[in-house]
Amino acid sequence: MIKTIFKQIWNQRRTNGWIFLELIIAGFFLWTVVDPVYVLTTRHLMPKGYEEEDRYILNVGAYMPGHAMRDTTISGDQIKEGYLRLARLVKDCPEVESICIVNNASFPNAGSWNGNEFYPDTASVTADRHVHVQHYETFTDEGSDIFRTYGIKDVHTGKDLVLPEDAHAKVRCYLSEHLALELFGTTNVAGRQVYDGQKKGFEVGGVFKDLKHRDFENYYNLSIKVSPTVWFWKPENLHLGNAIIFRLKEGVDFDAFNTRFRTEVAPHMQTANFYFNGFQPFKEARQANAEMRGVYNKLRLQYSLATFALLCIFLGMVGTFWVRCNARRQEIGLMRSLGASIGTIRFQFYGEATLLVSMAFVCILPALAHVAKVNGMYGGSTISPNLVENLITNWWTESIPHFLMVSLITYLLLLAVAIIGTAIPVNRASRILPADALRDE
Amino acid sequence: MIKLYFKQAWTMMKQNKLFTSIYVAGTGLSIALVMTLFIIFYVKFAPIYPEHNRNRTLVVRTTKRINKANAGNWSTNMGTSWTFTNKMLANLKHAEAVAAVIPSWGEKKQVSRIGGKETIEVPHVLVNGDFWRVFTFDFIAGHPFEAHEMEAVSPVVVISESLAQQMFANQAPLGEKLYLDGREYTICGVVKDVSNATPVTAGDIWIPITHYAQAVTENPDMGLMGTISNYLLVAEGSDKDDLRAEVLDIMNKYNQQDKEYYHEFFGQPDDYWMSTFRGGWADENFTVWSLLHEYIYILLAFLIIPALNLSGMISNRMDSRMSELGVRKAYGATNGQILSQVLWENLFLTLAGGLVGLLLSYLIVETASNWILTLFDDFNPNRNQAMEITFEMLFNPVVFGSALLFCVLLNLISALIPTTWALRRSIIQSIHTKR
Numbered sequence: 001m002i003k004t005i006f007k008q009i010w011n012q013r014r015t016n017g018w019i020f021l022e023l024i025i026a027g028f029f030l031w032t033v034v035d036p037v038y039v040l041t042t043r044h045l046m047p048k049g050y051e052e053e054d055r056y057i058l059n060v061g062a063y064m065p066g067h068a069m070r071d072t073t074i075s076g077d078q079i080k081e082g083y084l085r086l087a088r089l090v091k092d093c094p095e096v097e098s099i100c101i102v103n104n105a106s107f108p109n110a111g112s113w114n115g116n117e118f119y120p121d122t123a124s125v126t127a128d129r130h131v132h133v134q135h136y137e138t139f140t141d142e143g144s145d146i147f148r149t150y151g152i153k154d155v156h157t158g159k160d161l162v163l164p165e166d167a168h169a170k171v172r173c174y175l176s177e178h179l180a181l182e183l184f185g186t187t188n189v190a191g192r193q194v195y196d197g198q199k200k201g202f203e204v205g206g207v208f209k210d211l212k213h214r215d216f217e218n219y220y221n222l223s224i225k226v227s228p229t230v231w232f233w234k235p236e237n238l239h240l241g242n243a244i245i246f247r248l249k250e251g252v253d254f255d256a257f258n259t260r261f262r263t264e265v266a267p268h269m270q271t272a273n274f275y276f277n278g279f280q281p282f283k284e285a286r287q288a289n290a291e292m293r294g295v296y297n298k299l300r301l302q303y304s305l306a307t308f309a310l311l312c313i314f315l316g317m318v319g320t321f322w323v324r325c326n327a328r329r330q331e332i333g334l335m336r337s338l339g340a341s342i343g344t345i346r347f348q349f350y351g352e353a354t355l356l357v358s359m360a361f362v363c364i365l366p367a368l369a370h371v372a373k374v375n376g377m378y379g380g381s382t383i384s385p386n387l388v389e390n391l392i393t394n395w396w397t398e399s400i401p402h403f404l405m406v407s408l409i410t411y412l413l414l415l416a417v418a419i420i421g422t423a424i425p426v427n428r429a430s431r432i433l434p435a436d437a438l439r440d441e
Numbered sequence: 442m443i444k445l446y447f448k449q450a451w452t453m454m455k456q457n458k459l460f461t462s463i464y465v466a467g468t469g470l471s472i473a474l475v476m477t478l479f480i481i482f483y484v485k486f487a488p489i490y491p492e493h494n495r496n497r498t499l500v501v502r503t504t505k506r507i508n509k510a511n512a513g514n515w516s517t518n519m520g521t522s523w524t525f526t527n528k529m530l531a532n533l534k535h536a537e538a539v540a541a542v543i544p545s546w547g548e549k550k551q552v553s554r555i556g557g558k559e560t561i562e563v564p565h566v567l568v569n570g571d572f573w574r575v576f577t578f579d580f581i582a583g584h585p586f587e588a589h590e591m592e593a594v595s596p597v598v599v600i601s602e603s604l605a606q607q608m609f610a611n612q613a614p615l616g617e618k619l620y621l622d623g624r625e626y627t628i629c630g631v632v633k634d635v636s637n638a639t640p641v642t643a644g645d646i647w648i649p650i651t652h653y654a655q656a657v658t659e660n661p662d663m664g665l666m667g668t669i670s671n672y673l674l675v676a677e678g679s680d681k682d683d684l685r686a687e688v689l690d691i692m693n694k695y696n697q698q699d700k701e702y703y704h705e706f707f708g709q710p711d712d713y714w715m716s717t718f719r720g721g722w723a724d725e726n727f728t729v730w731s732l733l734h735e736y737i738y739i740l741l742a743f744l745i746i747p748a749l750n751l752s753g754m755i756s757n758r759m760d761s762r763m764s765e766l767g768v769r770k771a772y773g774a775t776n777g778q779i780l781s782q783v784l785w786e787n788l789f790l791t792l793a794g795g796l797v798g799l800l801l802s803y804l805i806v807e808t809a810s811n812w813i814l815t816l817f818d819d820f821n822p823n824r825n826q827a828m829e830i831t832f833e834m835l836f837n838p839v840v841f842g843s844a845l846l847f848c849v850l851l852n853l854i855s856a857l858i859p860t861t862w863a864l865r866r867s868i869i870q871s872i873h874t875k876r
Contacts, residue, residue, distance in 0.1 A: 014760075018753030018859075022746060029742045292547075294819040301816050305739065308474055309746060312467065316750040319463045323757045 005351040012324065016356060019320045023360035023414065026309045026316075031368050031410040033305045036378040038406050040216045040299060042396055049176075049211030049219075050108055051151030052282045054097070054248040057107065058090060060239035060269075061277035070273055076235035082272020083230065083238045087142045089265055090244060095252040099142065100149040100245050101230050106136035107150070107245055108213055108282065109289040113383065117197040118223060120183040130197075131182045132390045133221040134213060139230040139242075140168040146224060147174075147208070149247045155180075155187050155207045164205065168228050172205035178392050179221035180207045194223070210392070214382055215286045216295045218391040239274060254281075293382040310417045317353065317421025325349070325429035330438060337434035345430040346423075353422040357415050361407075368407065377402050443785055450786040454793075457758075461790065464754060468794025468851060469801055471747035475847050476802035476840070477813070478740065484638050484814055484834050486714040491632075492639050493577040494674055499684055500716035501525075501671040505705040506664045522667035523650075523657040526569070529695065530671060535679035535687050538574035540672040543567040543656055545644050546822040552646065553620045554608055563604055563645035565621075567653055575674045576642050583615045583630035590629075591649040599630040604645040621646065636829040638814050640822075641670065665695070665704050673710060685710050736817075744851060751855035755787065759863035766863065767871025776864045780857075787856040788849065795848035803835055 009016055060083070063070035074082075084101075091099045105112035114135045138146040140163070146152065147161035154161045155177045164172075173194055180187045183194060187207045195201050205226065210219040232241035248257060258279065266276040280288075290296050325332070332345055377399065381388045395401055454461045488495045504521050508514035526541040533539065545564035553560040570588030578585070578599075586597045598621070605614040605628075614628050626648070637643045651657050656668055675684050688710050696703050711719070718732045759766075766779055806813055810828045815821045 015753065015757060018749060018756055022749035022753065025742075025749060026746045029746065292821055294815075294821050297812065297816050297818060297821060300812065304474075305742070308470065308743070311470055312746045312750050315463050315467050315470075316753060319460075319750070319754045319757075322459060322463075323754075 019316050020360055022316045024364050026313050027361055027414055028364045030309045033302050034410050035406045037302045039378045043216050049209050055282040056246055057280040058244040059277040061275045062239050063273045074272055079235040079272050082274055084141050085271055086269050087244050090246050091142055095248055095257045097247045097249045098145050098148045100138055100144040100146040101141055102138045103242050109285045119195045131221055133223045136224040139227050141229050149245055153209045155209050161206050161208050167226055172226050173202040174205045174224040175207050176210045176222040178210050215290050314417050314421040317418045318424055321422045322425040325425045332429055333434045333438040342430045346426055349426040353418045357418045361411050372403050446782050446785040447789050450789040464790050465794040467747045467750045468791050469797035471743055472795045472798025473801035475743045476799055476844055477805050479843050480806050485717045489833055491576045491578045491635055491642050495713040497675045498713045499673040499710035501709045504666045506666050507703045509703050518666035520668040520670055522665050524659055525665045526669055526671050529691050533687055535676050535684035537674045537676040538571035540572040540575035541569040541669045543668050544641050555618045565646045566644035567650040568647050569650050575672045579633040581631045585630055586649055591651050594651045596626045597629040598626045599647040600628055601634050601645045603634050605631045638828045664702050748854040752859050755856050756859035759859055763871045767868050770868045780860055783860045784856055788852045791848045791852040795844055799844045
């Protein structure tokens with residue numbers, strides 16, 4: 001059968017030449033389009049390391065200098081007390097499971113990004129054993145608990161990390177799994193010391209599962225510093241330097257909570273020049289961040305380009321096989337009259353399409369490998385270019401598996417669309433009655 | 442003769458419905474995507490309201506400040522300082538006006554009527570007096586604030602027509618007062634709404650930049666870095682190169698005088714179109730080629746892949762018309778005449794596909810208007826803002842002319858080779874194919 005199919009392809013080489021050339025060029029183009037989609041999608045599918053459901057950011061507004069509503073007599077301490085009152089009001093809501101107060105770079109998809117260098121011991125501060133880390137900072141005021149609120153899991157137990165009872169009295173650092181391994185080679189590091197670039201030491205409180213700060217990004221080494229009390233260098237901007245995050249109890253209807261909160265709680269939040277300025281779900285913050293950083297635009301563009309290439313192939317295959325089926329009506333009639341089933345005829349045409357796609361793809365593979373080697377594969381990132389090299393890579397984004405996966409996906413897409421394009425004329429032709437087909441013979 | 446070719450093409454269209462459908466669909470797909478791409482860039486580059494002077498405008502935005510003693514010690518900003526605009530770019534011989542703008546970048550401010558309880562959140566733009574000369578706003582009422590009002594920090598603002606409607610539905614807004622950031626401002630002008638498709642000028646309220654001390658106060662730690670984007674309108678009788686040279690000269694002199702720091706401007710002032718490609722950050726590798734090669738690659742794909750598709754179909758059709766061509770040749774038709782006939786026939790089909798494609802591109806742009814215009818942007822601060830697509834963005838001679846040009850190009854690419862190959866056969870061979 002295969003021999004016959006090869007013979008058919010060769011006999012029709014002039015017609016096949018065009019579709020073959022189209023498959024080569026469209027296949028190459030499709031591969032370059034699929035590559036970013038593959039990378040961004042695999043990153044998106046990686047576990048986030050926190051829970052998104054029922055988590056919200058409380059937006060705090062403030063009357064700034066010059067505003068008519070601003071109380072200019074308020075002191076820095078009163079501003080802080082006012083801010084903590086906001087957190088307390090949220091915490092005391094019966095629908096709320098937990099809250100946390102964090103600095104404004106310390107929640108997933110926050111606009112800001114803080115970093116630092118970490119060392120496993122003081123002797124290595126000047127040596128090469130430093131690891132660049134992203135840095136979250138949280139505070140323990142008002143029972144603030146980042147682990148419970150975000151749903152950050154202990155790497156050993158798989159359950160939410162638990163803050164020790166003396167968390168309000170002692171600063172501790174919690175390390176992501178990958179960071180602990182890089183610094184110490186093990187995740188059993190609770191109680192040990194880590195040092196920042198200024199040689200300041202912190203006790204390690206525990207190790208949590210890797211957390212992704214931005215969707216569509218790889219993991220970055222992350223540390224979470226738990227400090228006793230909230231601060232900001234400019235007290236009147238406490239709300240800009242920090243954020244209040246809360247988690248609703250399971251089963252609580254957000255819309256009902258939102259309505260009740262706005263009527264019953266929000267008016268009490270008009271304190272120390274602050275006011276309630278709405279909620280933002282974690283999910284919405286994630287989507288807004290990806291939108292702002294052009295990730296959704298990139299995906300939209302790639303999907304559009306892929307659709308274009310596949311539609312062209314579809315039209316090309318329909319056109320080519322329609323003409324071919326018409327030209328081979330007599331042959332189909334003869335085969336049917338000699339006992340060939342509809343399935344056999346379809347199989348032969350599908351075989352031709354599969355072979356065409358496969359041969360075209362084999363032809364472009366060396367060119368693709370060359371392009372991948374010379375230009376590199378897609379590695380677009382939304383973090384600062386000088387930090388990209390610190391992103392934690394995965395086996396599926398290593399060169400060879402990455403290349404093979406993108407090639408496989410491209411091949412399967414090409415093949416699927418080519419078979420669908422072939423199926424329409426072939427199904428029509430294979431149902432023809434032998435007598436009708438042989439009338440012209 | 443051409444009329445005859447079109448008549449024949451029409452008859453063949455009716456006879457070969459499948460061929461026609463696939464041909465028109467293939468062409469339509471290609472033209473739709475090329476035109477969508479074209480409309481995106483037309484809106485970015487072409488002179489449209491209120492940026493009719495784009496072709497006469499140069500832009501300076503990104504700066505990098507480098508320590509002369511230690512090149513590794515540097516910082517960069519997306520804008521320049523007030524000193525740069527107000528002092529260094531003042532009195533340029535080749536510039537008619539220098540607009541200083543801090544766009545809203547999606548941020549909103551609360552405004553309310555005096556004594557009113559309702560507040561409205563609106564995007565705001567901070568501008569200087571020259572802004573109104575560089576950009577061509579249509580004033581429905583009143584006038585822009587002048588440079589002296591800006592310097593005197595007069596509490597005046599210009600608002601958009603829709604904000605005026607929202608706040609003062611039943612009365613003339615001119616001279617009315619509103620609260621913005623707790624301060625009282627008087628409305629001195631009302632302008633026709635601006636689409637978010639022009640993100641530099643888009644907003645609902647335009648405020649004198651001097652009201653924001655942070656924007657206009659000199660910070661010795663920042664040098665010429667700041668938050669201001671500068672739009673320089675080339676003076677009548679001068680050209681861009683004159684103005685560019687004048688600005689570069691000023692920059693060079695400043696760099697020579699400053700003993701501690703050197704300011705890098707990355708080849709700016711840019712032409713307006715080029716400035717739209719600069720993202721939020723300084724990019725030392727920013728060149729025309731670095732930004733164009735991706736678009737050229739996509740454009741070629743939009744043309745070549747469908748062209749191959751169409752070539753295959755034309756090749757098949759030429760095979761079926763071989764005997765007809767043989768007969769025509771036998772009666773004296775030259776290869777040139779036959780080639781011309783096939784090209785005209787195909788052009789008819791291509792134009793039909795082009796029309797479908799153009800309509801499809803309008804549909805794409807209209808239905809995806811909230812994101813399609815920023816499709817190629819890495820940094821999209823104006824996310825989820827409704828982008829009004831105006832009549833002038835879609836229906837203009839440049840768009841129609843380009844659509845026609847792409848149709849002709851696609852027709853030539855797809856029909857030329859298969860037809861030429863088919864015509865290489867002798868008369869005998871051609872007629873013989875019928876048997």
